[in-house]
Amino acid sequence: MNTGLGAVIAFVVPLLLVLLLGRPVINLLRRGSAGQVVREDGPATHLSKQGTPTMGGLLIVIAATAGILLSSPIRQSWPVLFVLWGYSLLGFWDDAIIVLKHRSLGLKARQKLLYQFLLAVLAVSIAREHTFNGTLWPLLLSSLWVFALVSMANAVNLTDGLDGLAAGTLVLAFGAYAVIGYISGAHAQVGQALALAGGCLGFLAFNRHPAAVFMGDTGSLGLGAALGMLGLMTGSPWLLVVVGMVFVAEALSVMIQVSFFKLTGGRRLFKMSPLHHHFELSGLSETRVVSFFWAAALVCGVLGVFLAG
Numbered sequence: 558m559n560t561g562l563g564a565v566i567a568f569v570v571p572l573l574l575v576l577l578l579g580r581p582v583i584n585l586l587r588r589g590s591a592g593q594v595v596r597e598d599g600p601a602t603h604l605s606k607q608g609t610p611t612m613g614g615l616l617i618v619i620a621a622t623a624g625i626l627l628s629s630p631i632r633q634s635w636p637v638l639f640v641l642w643g644y645s646l647l648g649f650w651d652d653a654i655i656v657l658k659h660r661s662l663g664l665k666a667r668q669k670l671l672y673q674f675l676l677a678v679l680a681v682s683i684a685r686e687h688t689f690n691g692t693l694w695p696l697l698l699s700s701l702w703v704f705a706l707v708s709m710a711n712a713v714n715l716t717d718g719l720d721g722l723a724a725g726t727l728v729l730a731f732g733a734y735a736v737i738g739y740i741s742g743a744h745a746q747v748g749q750a751l752a753l754a755g756g757c758l759g760f761l762a763f764n765r766h767p768a769a770v771f772m773g774d775t776g777s778l779g780l781g782a783a784l785g786m787l788g789l790m791t792g793s794p795w796l797l798v799v800v801g802m803v804f805v806a807e808a809l810s811v812m813i814q815v816s817f818f819k820l821t822g823g824r825r826l827f828k829m830s831p832l833h834h835h836f837e838l839s840g841l842s843e844t845r846v847v848s849f850f851w852a853a854a855l856v857c858g859v860l861g862v863f864l865a866g
Contacts, residue, residue, distance in 0.1 A: 563627075563628040563629075563748050564628065564735075564747055564748055564751055566624070566627050566628050566748075567624045567625065567627065567628035567629070567747075567748035567749070567751040567752040567755065568624065568751040568752065568754060568755040569755065570620070570623055570624045570627055570752070570755070571617075571620035571621045571623060571624040571752050571753075571755035571756035571759065572620075572755035572756070572758055572759040573759070574616075574619075574620035574623060574756075574759070575616055575617060575620045575755075575756055575759025575760050575762075576759045576762060578616060578620075579613075579616065579759065579760070579762065579763045579770070580763070582613065582616050582770075583610050583613065583763060583769055583770045586610035586611070586612060586613065586770065587610050609768060609769070609770065609771055610769070610770045610771070611652055611655075611656065611770070611771040611772075611773040611775075612649060612652045612653075612656070612771075612772075612773045612775045612776075613760065613763070613764070613770035613771060613772050613773065613775075613776065614645065614648070614760075614772030614773055614774075614775040614776015614777060614779065614780065615645065615649065615775050615776070616756075616760065617724075617753075617756040617757060617759075617760050617772065617776050617780065618641055618642065618645045618756075618775070618776065618779055618780075620752075620755070620756040620759065621641070621752045621753045621755070621756035621783075622638060622641070622642075622752075623752075624748070624751070624752030624753075624755055624756070625637065625638060625748065625749050625752045625753075628748030628749075628751075628752065629745040629746075629748045629749055630745055633745035633746075633790075634745065634749065635683060636680060636683050636684040636786050636789075636790060637746075637749050637783050637786050637787065637790065639679070639680050639683055640676065640677075640680045640706060640710075640779070640782035640783055640785070640786045641753075641779045641780070641782065641783040641786075642779065643676040643679075643680070643779075643782070644673065644676060644710050644778040644779040644781070644782040644783075645775055645776065645778060645779030645780075646779075647669065647672050647673065647676070647774075647778060648714075648773065648774030648775040648776065648777065648778035648779060649773075649774075649775040650664065651664045651669065651774045651775075651778075652773040652774050652775050670707070673706075673707045673710060673711075673778075674703065674707055676706075676782075677702075677703040677704075677706040677707050677782075678703055680706060680782070680786060681699050681702045681703050681706070681789075682699075684702075684786065684789055684790060685699065702789055702794065705785050705788070705789075705794065705797060706782050706785040706786065706789075708785075708808065709781045709782065709784055709785035709788075709797065709801060709804065710777075710778045710779075710781035710782040710785065711778075711781065711808065712781060712801065712804035712805060712807060712808035713727065713777045713778070713780055713781030713784065713804050714774060714777040714778050714781060715804075715807045715808055715811060715831045716777070716803065716804050716807045716831065716833070716850075717771070717772060717773075717776070717777040718831060718833055718834065719766075719833055719837075719843050719846060719847050720764060720765060720766035720767060720768040720843060720844075720847065721761055721764050721765040721766060721768065721847050722833060722846075722847045722850055723772065723776075723777055723780075724757045724758075724760050724761045724764050724772065725757075725761055725765075725847065725850075725851045725854070726803050726804070726850060726851060726854040727753070727754070727757045727780055727784065728754050728757045728758045728761070729851065729854040729855050729857075729858045730784055730800050730801055730804075730854060730857075730858060731750045731751070731753045731754035731757065731784065731787070732750070732751075732754050732858060733800045733857075733858030733859070733861050733862055734746070734750040734784070734787045734788070734791060734800065734861075735747050735750035735751045735754065736862045736865075737791050737793055737796060737800075737861060737862060737865040738750055738787070738790075738791045740862070740865050740866055741791050741792050741793060741865065743790060743791040743792060745790075746787055746790045746791050749783075749787065749790075750787055753780065753783055753784075753787075757780070760772065760776075766843060766844050766847070781804070784797070784801060785797060788800075793865055796861045796864060796865060799857055799860055799861040799864060800857055800858055800861035801857070802853070802854075802857040803850055803853050803854045803857060806832055807831040807832050807833065808831075810827060810830045810831050810832035810835070811830045811831050813826060813827075813830075814826055814827050814830040815830075833846050833847075833850065836849070
């Protein structure tokens with residue numbers, strides 16, 4: 558398939574699939590009582606989100622998979638598809654527990670991390686045989702990549718806390734990696750990144766404020782892991798920190814908050830973590846916070862492309 562045509566198909570097919578199927582899927586989730594359970598210690602303004610359909614990220618995953626399979630050789634698609642589906646199914650399991658038991662927490666943190674690390678080890682093993690340049694990494698580098706996949710999956714999961722925040726930021730991050738893939742010669746990954754970007758962009762039509770559906774862990778974990786795998790597959794893993802700086806900042810804010818709380822005997826550095834809640838409680842509207850984070854993600858994406866070139 559012509560590279561340009563393949564890129565267009567990769568982006569447009571998931572975009573249209575999500576736009577066409579979004580409303581029926583939302584209605585199905587609503588009839589199935591798959592509503593969001595809002596954390597009790599969260600911002601008071603979020604109480605109105607209680608009951609909004611969640612697990613909508615599965616629609617992105619399915620649509621993006623279609624775009625990937627239509628645009629990329631199956632041999633070079635397996636690593637991204639493996640983490641996308643593996644982590645998404647783990648997230649679906651977590652979301653299902655939350656919905657069925659009507660609580661804000663699903664699987665225990667230790668359970669989730671164990672499964673995530675097992676999936677990451679398998680994913681990196683697969684990627685070692687399928688990278689576009691055939692590179693085989695030593696054990697230390699492979700271990701770092703296992704850590705990177707788990708970290709990015711959870712960082713995106715933490716970012717998914719405001720209407721359109723994670724989806725919009727992911728569109729920009731995947732878009733940046735599509736360009737980075739083209740620059741680095743990883744042409745199969747161009748289509749994969751564009752398919753994921755297209756699915757997230759279509760999802761924004763329903764997830765922007767006021768959100769009609771949330772992606773849930775079903776979407777955020779899988780999409781975060783897929784972003785990490787794209788970094789590995791394009792041969793530019795260090796750029797993940799740059800392109801995904803918004804996600805990194807969100808994760809660091811939680812780590813810093815917890816550490817500061819323990820060291821100071823109960824004091825808080827931020828008004829609330831992750832970082833987007835701190836800005837909310839500082840007086841900024843939800844839409845303004847999201848716009849600010851999107852702008853930051855755009856700058857980070859452009860910087861990542863510039864460094865890749």
